[in-house]
Amino acid sequence: MASITRMSGFDAGFLYMETPSMHMHTLKIAVLDPSTDNTFDNLIERMTERLRLLPPMRRRVVQVPFRLNHPVLVTQRSIDPERHFFRHDIGGDGTMRELEKLIGEICSTPLDRSVPLWELHLCEGLPDGKVAIVGKIHHALADGLAANAMLANVMDVASTDLRPGGARGETHDGVDDPSHSLLVRHALRDGARQILDFPKLITTTVRRILAVVRYRRAMEGSVPTPVKDAPRTSFNGPLTRRRSFATVTIPLAELKRARAAHATEIDGLTLNDVVLGVTSGALRRWLAAQGEFPLRSLLAGVPVGLDANDIEPRLMGNNVSNLFTTLATDVDDPVERLRTISITTRHAKAINQRLGTSLMDWSQFAPPAPFAAAVRAYSRVRGARFHPAAFNVIVSNVPGPRERVKIAGSQLSDVFSVGPLTEGIGLNVTVWSYMDHMNFSLLACPDLLPDVEVLAAYVPAALAELLGEPEPGAAAEPVAEDQQDTPEPGNHPGNQESA
Structure with a gap:
């Protein structure tokens, strides 16, 4: 076999x-x-x-x-x-x-x-x-x-x-x-054989849940809860089959400079936190341009590899979990926004570590036919329109090659990557590094988010904001004549959660 x-x-x-x-x-x-x-x-x-x-x-x-x-x-x-x-x-x-x-x-x-x-x-x-x-x-x-x-x-x-x-x-x-x-x-x-593992799985899961409960009680601050804390946005709804794609490239040194600029005032700040902060800044600009700005912060689902430190590379399968964190889009000050993201993400990682592989372990017992039938029925009735999404956007960061390489004898000039959309979540932001830069790749459902290239164009401006520098002219916000008075994010006179 x-x-x-x-x-x-x-x-x-x-x-x-x-x-x-x-x-x-x-x-x-x-x-x-x-x-x-x-x-x-x-x-x-x-x-x-x-x-x-x-x-x-x-x-x-x-x-x-x-x-x-x-x-x-x-x-x-x-x-x-x-x-x-x-x-x-x-x-x-x-x-x-x-x-x-x-x-x-x-x-x-x-x-x-x-x-x-x-x-x-x-x-x-x-x-x-x-x-x-x-x-x-x-x-x-x-x-x-x-x-x-x-x-x-x-x-x-x-x-x-x-x-x-x-x-x-x-x-x-x-x-x-x-x-x-x-x-x-x-x-x-x-x-x-799977049935024999069931009692052990129950015991392990209960132990992990209790560990999470103890951590939540002891931690300072909070971690958002999927569905309950996710606001409604225009790009969270039933998917169609159509997809749109856009990319933007950021020098790795600039992202590292943003981390270094705030590392002394934000303990434990990581490059991943900066990536989330830049994504947040771009989304704030896009939401303001749409006249759509939820009172509550957008939530991100962040895939986390569980075997990133393994010596032997894995060529097949999935060994990944998801943590849920805030993008602090309701915070006006960019430094405070980054601080909120960093602290919340640190707690989310700790909770994710305590949960371990619970989701993966329980999925082994999912009955194939009922599971697939339920998902198809939910999609057919466009069930995502009846409730808030579990979270608003998928954001992942995967390290790529650090030196120039060839594929099939040809020099690799650049590389991009993006993951799938899931029902109710019409935007995926995947960051993949190559040599000295990081590529932000955005996948969207255009029937929910029709201008993904505009959202991508806001990424350099969001980084400049974190660095306290003037926004690049190429990333200036495109404003139509009838939108000249659009207020800045966080200062919208009708600031309320989007329907």
Whole structure:
């Protein structure tokens, strides 16, 4: 059974969550410098040569009859390039904005579940002969850390910094799909083993919850509660299938300078806190431009890897939790806003550590058929319109390569990444670093947030605010003639929670 593995309940949950309007794939976008190697045929050849270093890209999801247990992943003997590799031309002088629009279109369609859950799109026609490769992989197969490790396995690097422990290859050649009788037998066997773990899970969960209760009572300040503390905004509602994408690049040194400028007055300030502060500042500007400014702060859901310190890189699956923190969008002073974010996030991390893997452990017992049916029904009736979202925006930060690298023989000019949207939450901000800069990539549902590129353009101004410097002219807030008197965030005369 080395080539057939049972999906964990947590991994399979990303399959159950998928609906026609909620696509659970992630994107990795690599922009390559001009090279004679930047051809469609070369991309197919180089990637298929390295498939053994990319385990998820060889595995297809096979459902168990009657949904008796979570699906299995079956290693394919080979892949059909026509089902995974696609080619696009954006005109020869295509701008970054045109590439972003194409990426939004690529993201708007779900992956084909009859083959391994990934696609690679070669986007030609960028200025100066550059090309972009858009990788699309299902979240059920890999989280951000696993995707980062896979990216390292297709890079040609000058040092071993990106691959602690070395690349792990597969030796098996794949198998045919298992018979229905085999799938049923193993589903029942694995289910019986899971039941034996149930009493221990209850005891562990109770102990973790009590630890959280004790911490909350002793801590100074508060941590927001999902749903209860999340205000309503225009981009929190039922998703449609459409997606839009935008990016903005910030020098890493500038973000570090912002941290250094406030480190003495804010104990324990981290670079992640600064990223949240910049995101908050950009959102404040966007909300004010819309005439929409909730009295309560927006909440962020922040994915946190649980194995970030492991020596051996993980190439498959998900080992991630979520913490919930404030973006302090109701605080006018940028330094006080950053302080509030930092203190709240520190408490949220401590609570998250005490909860551990509770969500992942309980998801193992989620019944596949009822779970998936409930999610589809909720999406079909547009259930997100009836209640506040659990939180308002997803914000994640994943460290990328720290040195210049090559992919398929071509120099990597830049790299971007973004995760999926979830029902009720129409905005995802994913920050991925490369060498000396950090790329803020924004994915939105345009039927909820129609101008994601405008929101992205506010990021440099939000950083300048933290640094106490004049806002960059390029990031000046676009104001229509009939909006000349729009007040600053926090000073809106009709400041109230949005409906």
